[in-house]
Amino acid sequence: MPLHAHKEALLVLEDGRTFRGESFGAEGETFGEAVFSTGMTGYQETLTDPSYHQQVVVMTAPHVGNTGVNDEDPESKKIWVAGYVVRDPARVSSSWRAQRTLDDDLRDQSVVGISGIDTRALTRHLRERGAMRVGISTIDTDPEALLAKVRASAEMSGANLSEAVSTQETYVVEAKGEKRFTVAALDLGIKEMTPERMAERGIEVHVLPATATLEDVKAVNPDGLFYSNGPGDPAATTGQVELLQKALAEDIPYFGICFGNQLFGRALGFGTYKLKYGHRGINQPVMDLTTRKVEVTAHNHGFAVDAPVGEETKTEFGIATVSHVNLNDDCVEGLELKDAETGKLKGFSVQYHPEAAAGPHDAGYLFDRFIATMAKEV
Ligand SMILES: NC(=O)CC[C@H](N)C(=O)O
Numbered sequence: 001m002p003l004h005a006h007k008e009a010l011l012v013l014e015d016g017r018t019f020r021g022e023s024f025g026a027e028g029e030t031f032g033e034a035v036f037s038t039g040m041t042g043y044q045e046t047l048t049d050p051s052y053h054q055q056v057v058v059m060t061a062p063h064v065g066n067t068g069v070n071d072e073d074p075e076s077k078k079i080w081v082a083g084y085v086v087r088d089p090a091r092v093s094s095s096w097r098a099q100r101t102l103d104d105d106l107r108d109q110s111v112v113g114i115s116g117i118d119t120r121a122l123t124r125h126l127r128e129r130g131a132m133r134v135g136i137s138t139i140d141t142d143p144e145a146l147l148a149k150v151r152a153s154a155e156m157s158g159a160n161l162s163e164a165v166s167t168q169e170t171y172v173v174e175a176k177g178e179k180r181f182t183v184a185a186l187d188l189g190i191k192e193m194t195p196e197r198m199a200e201r202g203i204e205v206h207v208l209p210a211t212a213t214l215e216d217v218k219a220v221n222p223d224g225l226f227y228s229n230g231p232g233d234p235a236a237t238t239g240q241v242e243l244l245q246k247a248l249a250e251d252i253p254y255f256g257i258c259f260g261n262q263l264f265g266r267a268l269g270f271g272t273y274k275l276k277y278g279h280r281g282i283n284q285p286v287m288d289l290t291t292r293k294v295e296v297t298a299h300n301h302g303f304a305v306d307a308p309v310g311e312e313t314k315t316e317f318g319i320a321t322v323s324h325v326n327l328n329d330d331c332v333e334g335l336e337l338k339d340a341e342t343g344k345l346k347g348f349s350v351q352y353h354p355e356a357a358a359g360p361h362d363a364g365y366l367f368d369r370f371i372a373t374m375a376k377e378v
Helices: 043-047 103-106 118-127 142-151 193-199 215-221 238-249 259-267 361-374
Strands: 009-015 019-025 029-037 055-059 083-085 112-117 132-137 171-173 181-186 203-208 223-225 254-257 270-290 296-308 313-315 318-326 332-338 345-350
Touching: 009 112, 009 142, 019 103, 019 215, 029 083, 029 118, 029 142, 029 270, 043 055, 043 103, 055 118, 055 270, 083 132, 112 132, 118 270, 132 142, 171 193, 181 193, 181 215, 181 361, 193 203, 193 361, 215 318, 223 238, 223 259, 223 332, 223 361, 238 254, 238 259, 254 259, 254 361, 259 270, 259 296, 259 332, 259 345, 270 332, 296 332, 318 345
Parallel strands: 029 055, 055 083, 083 112, 181 203, 181 223, 223 254, 254 345
Antiparallel strands: 009 019, 009 132, 019 112, 029 132, 171 203, 270 296, 270 318, 313 318, 318 332, 332 345
16 A cells, blocks of 8 residues: 655754654644654554653654554554654555554544654754654644744643543453452553453453542452553652552552552652653663563653662651662662561552563563562562
8 A cells, every 4th residue: 555645744843953854644733742762663552552642752663664553453542642753654564464554544543743754863862952842744844933833832741641541431351261359450541451461360450540539449349459651740640649648558559550650659759750861662671679680671751760779768658669770771660668567568560561562571470479469478
């Protein structure tokens, strides 16, 4: 299937750097935070990850769209990225699983993209100057005019976005085989693979809206509480931090992924901060400080927890420690909370993605650790 005939498109960064390319996907104008993903595979999963809400994703992989689009790989019901920047879109989709082209999907879902961009130069710019706001337009190709709109657009710092992407209604993902545990999972932007990974281990997952209360959580009679990944600034997501504190005070075992790690950190009294350009890709090396084992892991985060590595922190809920660190930049990648008296694990979280779609499955053991925590075995 050939690409549609394309017209000129313009990309302008907040600091004034400008790139010219061609329209890819929908025509129009879009704004967001420019971030780059280094994943060489998994563009469908990236596009449909709700954590990318209000972000314009730059793909460092030079060829995007080669295997087209299917209805099996998405991580949610729609494409969430605010815009999409690629070097060279595939002219032909080639896979027995392909149902449509990527270009068609972007058009159908009104996602504005740009192709023909020197994504290597753009990525180096973001790496050196940091993530920043960006605009893409096929209708206003005057750089000065677009720059003014970029500078007037919303910032990621201070943005509370999880409620906008969350389910409105609770739904249940049934356990596969024998049901062993019930988990209340707060949907802050959950990816479909996460309840799936729990269900295949015998967990019945009740996915709750981001606005759920402690009563809603307890109504499920859960063995454990889970917080998902999600978009936005953890410092702006206060209601969910309060809910987590109440659950920890009631000794409900906890597991959090990505945003769920940042909110766990805040619930324990640590701060969070914005990374210069974040981690987005599927080959980030992380060390488990307990076992000293290194995992290759999938990431998508722009914020991180500020907690001391190698030190115990006394909190009102127990003793907190940093469990995992990133070997590229020493950033905190996991937290653990133990009961001050018994030393039993009360909760833990990781900044990366053990459900890994796309990505390596090195960190899949963390779902088993959640089961062991709920079973009070660790
Ligand atoms: N994938 C996520 O959960 C991202 C968390 C948060 N929005 C960040 O960018 O750091």
